[in-house]
Amino acid sequence: MTNYFAVLDLPETLGLESSTIENAWQAGARKHHPDGGDEGGETERASELNRARATLADPTSRLEHWLALKNSPPPPDRSISPALMDLFARLNSVLADADAVTSKLKGSSTALAKAMLAKEAVAAQLAVQKMLQEIQSLKDEVTDRFEEFESDAESGSLAEASRGLAQLKFLRKWEQQGQERLLTLLDC
Amino acid sequence: MDETLIIGIDLGTTNSLVGVVDSGFPIILADENGNRLVPSAVAFPPDGEPLTGREALRSGTVAPERTITSIKRFIGRRFSQLSEAEKSQAGFPLESTQSDGIRVRIGENAYATPEEISAILLGRLKTIAEAALEEPVERAVVTVPAYFSHSQREATKWAAESAGFVVERIVNEPTAAALAYGLDKLDDTQSVAVYDFGGGTFDLSILQMRNGLFEVVSTAGDTQLGGDDLDRAVAEALGNRLPPGQLTTEQYETLKTRAREAKEALSEQETFTVRLPFFRDGESFEIELSRDDLEKIVAPVIERTRPICQRAFAEAGNKRLESVDRLILVGGSTRIPLVRERLETWFGLEPNLSQHPDEAVGLGAAIQAGILCGRVRDVVLVDVTPLSLGIETFGGLMNVIVPRNSTIPTKAGEMFTNAVDGQESMTIRILQGEREMAKDNWLLGEIHVPFARGPKGTARVGVQFALDQNGILGVLVRDTATGEDHVLEIRDSAVDVDDDAVEKMVSESIDHAFDDMNERVWTEAKMKSEELLPAVGSALEAMGDRLSEEEVGTIKETAAEIERILGSDVHDAKALKAANQALDDATQTLAAMLLEAAYSEPDSSGPSSSSEREG
Numbered sequence: 001m002t003n004y005f006a007v008l009d010l011p012e013t014l015g016l017e018s019s020t021i022e023n024a025w026q027a028g029a030r031k032h033h034p035d036g037g038d039e040g041g042e043t044e045r046a047s048e049l050n051r052a053r054a055t056l057a058d059p060t061s062r063l064e065h066w067l068a069l070k071n072s073p074p075p076p077d078r079s080i081s082p083a084l085m086d087l088f089a090r091l092n093s094v095l096a097d098a099d100a101v102t103s104k105l106k107g108s109s110t111a112l113a114k115a116m117l118a119k120e121a122v123a124a125q126l127a128v129q130k131m132l133q134e135i136q137s138l139k140d141e142v143t144d145r146f147e148e149f150e151s152d153a154e155s156g157s158l159a160e161a162s163r164g165l166a167q168l169k170f171l172r173k174w175e176q177q178g179q180e181r182l183l184t185l186l187d188c
Numbered sequence: 189m190d191e192t193l194i195i196g197i198d199l200g201t202t203n204s205l206v207g208v209v210d211s212g213f214p215i216i217l218a219d220e221n222g223n224r225l226v227p228s229a230v231a232f233p234p235d236g237e238p239l240t241g242r243e244a245l246r247s248g249t250v251a252p253e254r255t256i257t258s259i260k261r262f263i264g265r266r267f268s269q270l271s272e273a274e275k276s277q278a279g280f281p282l283e284s285t286q287s288d289g290i291r292v293r294i295g296e297n298a299y300a301t302p303e304e305i306s307a308i309l310l311g312r313l314k315t316i317a318e319a320a321l322e323e324p325v326e327r328a329v330v331t332v333p334a335y336f337s338h339s340q341r342e343a344t345k346w347a348a349e350s351a352g353f354v355v356e357r358i359v360n361e362p363t364a365a366a367l368a369y370g371l372d373k374l375d376d377t378q379s380v381a382v383y384d385f386g387g388g389t390f391d392l393s394i395l396q397m398r399n400g401l402f403e404v405v406s407t408a409g410d411t412q413l414g415g416d417d418l419d420r421a422v423a424e425a426l427g428n429r430l431p432p433g434q435l436t437t438e439q440y441e442t443l444k445t446r447a448r449e450a451k452e453a454l455s456e457q458e459t460f461t462v463r464l465p466f467f468r469d470g471e472s473f474e475i476e477l478s479r480d481d482l483e484k485i486v487a488p489v490i491e492r493t494r495p496i497c498q499r500a501f502a503e504a505g506n507k508r509l510e511s512v513d514r515l516i517l518v519g520g521s522t523r524i525p526l527v528r529e530r531l532e533t534w535f536g537l538e539p540n541l542s543q544h545p546d547e548a549v550g551l552g553a554a555i556q557a558g559i560l561c562g563r564v565r566d567v568v569l570v571d572v573t574p575l576s577l578g579i580e581t582f583g584g585l586m587n588v589i590v591p592r593n594s595t596i597p598t599k600a601g602e603m604f605t606n607a608v609d610g611q612e613s614m615t616i617r618i619l620q621g622e623r624e625m626a627k628d629n630w631l632l633g634e635i636h637v638p639f640a641r642g643p644k645g646t647a648r649v650g651v652q653f654a655l656d657q658n659g660i661l662g663v664l665v666r667d668t669a670t671g672e673d674h675v676l677e678i679r680d681s682a683v684d685v686d687d688d689a690v691e692k693m694v695s696e697s698i699d700h701a702f703d704d705m706n707e708r709v710w711t712e713a714k715m716k717s718e719e720l721l722p723a724v725g726s727a728l729e730a731m732g733d734r735l736s737e738e739e740v741g742t743i744k745e746t747a748a749e750i751e752r753i754l755g756s757d758v759h760d761a762k763a764l765k766a767a768n769q770a771l772d773d774a775t776q777t778l779a780a781m782l783l784e785a786a787y788s789e790p791d792s793s794g795p796s797s798s799s800e801r802e803g
Contacts, residue, residue, distance in 0.1 A: 022508070026401060029568065029570055033568045034597065035559055035560060047598050047654065050595040050597065051600075053595070054594060057507075108719055108723075109715075109716050109719060110719060110720050111772060111776065112775045112778060112782075113723040115727070115779035115783050116723050116727060116782060118782060118785075118786035118787070122786050179502065182502075183502060186494075186495050187495040
């Protein structure tokens with residue numbers, strides 16, 4: 001398995017600043033870009049650099065890759081925290097509301113009918129934005145524990161880190177769903 | 189590095205250009221008459237060689253159905269993907285090939301595919317370059333809209349190869365324009381958005397420029413939205429101002445040409461008279477058009493670019509770029525003052541007009557060619573893939589393997605195993621697009637992954653999907669036992685049905701289309717009326733007191749007219765459509781007031797400012 005930390009010449013640590021990752025990628029991109037390099041083999045190298053940045057720039061996939069490099073077993077249990085459960089329940093109803101407005105908007109072909117729905121659309125948009133903020137703060141709660149995960153790992157335990165990963169994966173998925181809804185609302 | 193000359197080609201929907209880097213500067217090459225823009229038109233006279241460019245357009249007045257323009261709209265697409273509107277508005281007869289490709293009828297029993305027609309154009313550009321440079325030219329960089337799919341890119345590449353080129357790179361048009369903008373700013377660090385609104389396509393790309401490193405952060409677009417659509421909207425509006433009566437194809441084409449002239453003139457002046465001498469039954473018409481009229485007509489088309497921009501900004505925001513320093517306009521359609529005005533309101537950025545809207549892409553193509561042949565140094569260009577790439581899961585969903593806006597080149601691997609004992613191979617369907625269901629995305633083709641015979645779950649085959657610098661996909665299969673790689677052919681999976689069946693399918697769909705045209709238009713218009721009438725009622729209730737008595741009167745009269753037409757026994761589709769339009773127009777102020785009320789409520793930050801900064 002490719003070690004993406006090594007590809008970018010970075011230490012194998014969770015607490016990387018995004019600017020550090022950016023700078024490492026830039027240096028590599030200038031050096032190994034297929035157009036600047038000698039011949040074909042560079043495409044391979046450039047692909048790896050791009051994959052490495054994409055993996056490490058996102059905290060969720062960074063944690064996943066870090067755990068995979070440590071051959072971590074899957075999390076001991078699949079339970080998610082009550083806070084996450086609560087968020088999930090509320091998120092679903094917010095998303096359903098947004099979908100309902102979207103389909104009403106899509107179904108109306110005249111400017112006037114759309115305008116009649118504008119109030120509802122703005123409310124749905126604000127509700128989704130609020131959920132996204134909540135998701136972000138829950139994500140931050142996990143990423144704030146990255147240092148803790150590292151010291152755990154030194155003493156041989158990866159359980160908390162892989163629980164954190166499970167949470168982040170849920171949150172990332174919900175975040176994408178929310179962002180997608182916002183954009184669809186704007187498309188109408 | 190190979191130092192033979194490489195030229196850059198902008199193969200546009202309306203116009204094409206060829207350029208080269210000379211003593212460190214990109215230049216556009218002119219033909220023997222000193223023209224740098226070559227109209228993207230090809231004409232097929234009944235006898236003799238095809239004509240291209242201006243000559244083709246000139247012959248178009250004699251034989252419009254043998255003169256092909258805007259062929260780029262059809263390159264690399266399937267016949268079954270085309271909408272009825274696209275087929276009827278093409279201006280020349282389109283048919284399906286046996287394998288669902290597109291072909292144009294260019295004469296008695298004579299056909300040409302969009303790729304072949306593009307190849308003829310590219311051949312002309314090759315001749316222009318060779319004459320201007322006085323040496324044979326073989327290697328080329330060709331631009332495509334950023335939002336072009338794998339298939340459209342492949343088709344463009346194929347067309348260039350048929351014209352005798354070795355294609356060194358396919359470059360995205362807005363990226364090329366950014367290169368042209370940034371070439372004299374190599375020491376700077378800035379972020380730019382390129383708004384590329386051309387003849388047939390629209391793209392918005394967001395780039396970061398850092399000391400000669402040009403990196404595309406995100407891109408979004410619509411490959412079927414451009415100046416053509418503006419012309420069509422204007423032509424339709426002109427048609428509505430004529431006395432009632434059906435238009436022939438030739439008359440519609442004339443209207444479109446006049447519409448385009450009006451559109452171009454009204455970017456410079458305030459009023460324009462559209463003259464239609466001997467237009468119908470020897471009768472001549474004159475239509476007075478003001479810039480205000482034009483803006484009312486084209487505003488909805490321009491509005492369609494907005495959510496696309498918001499998408500690109502949102503994705504850039506997700507990827508570390510919160511705002512941009514410059515907004516660069518390219519493409520002929522950005523000459524329209526309303527486009528510039530809207531952009532300023534939407535994004536709070538004053539458009540940067542330093543680039544020539546028609547030439548920036550061609551110059552950028554020349555620069556990329558210069559980078560590849562060593563004539564331009566210290567510039568590195570890194571682009572993204574516009575569309576997600578994935579495979580179909582068992583449930584019929586799209587499983588994304590390379591997400592959109594991933595930096596290219598890139599690759600991603602998946603492991604596959606045999607699901608039953610002794611299975612020898614499996615078929616994987618490769619898709620491109622953003623929809624959740626596999627069937628809604630673009631099917632690039634299928635690959636067959638071979639398995640070694642064995643019990644269920646024992647085979648291990650790694651499949652690697654690699655997108656190269658051109659955004660073109662390659663698939664590699666790695667046998668984990670031997671470590672050996674095989675390049676897999678992506679089979680275009682359009683089914684080959686026999687001739688008769690295809691003919692039957694085609695004729696059936698045509699019969700059906702003309703059969704009940706009036707009834708279909710009526711049903712559509714009726715649905716619109718039924719939506720509009722109650723909305724008018726409640727909108728008047730909510731806001732009516734803020735309108736003048738006269739305005740309320742007009743609205744009520746127009747609504748009553750619709751009721752009258754709906755109640756009549758004869759289904760007059762055209763009258764109903766016109767009445768709907770009248771009510772739509774009459775309620776514009778009302779709609780605007782409702783929108784304003786919704787967005788100005790406490791706590792609401794409005795639709796644009798909220799999404800752009802999302803992330």
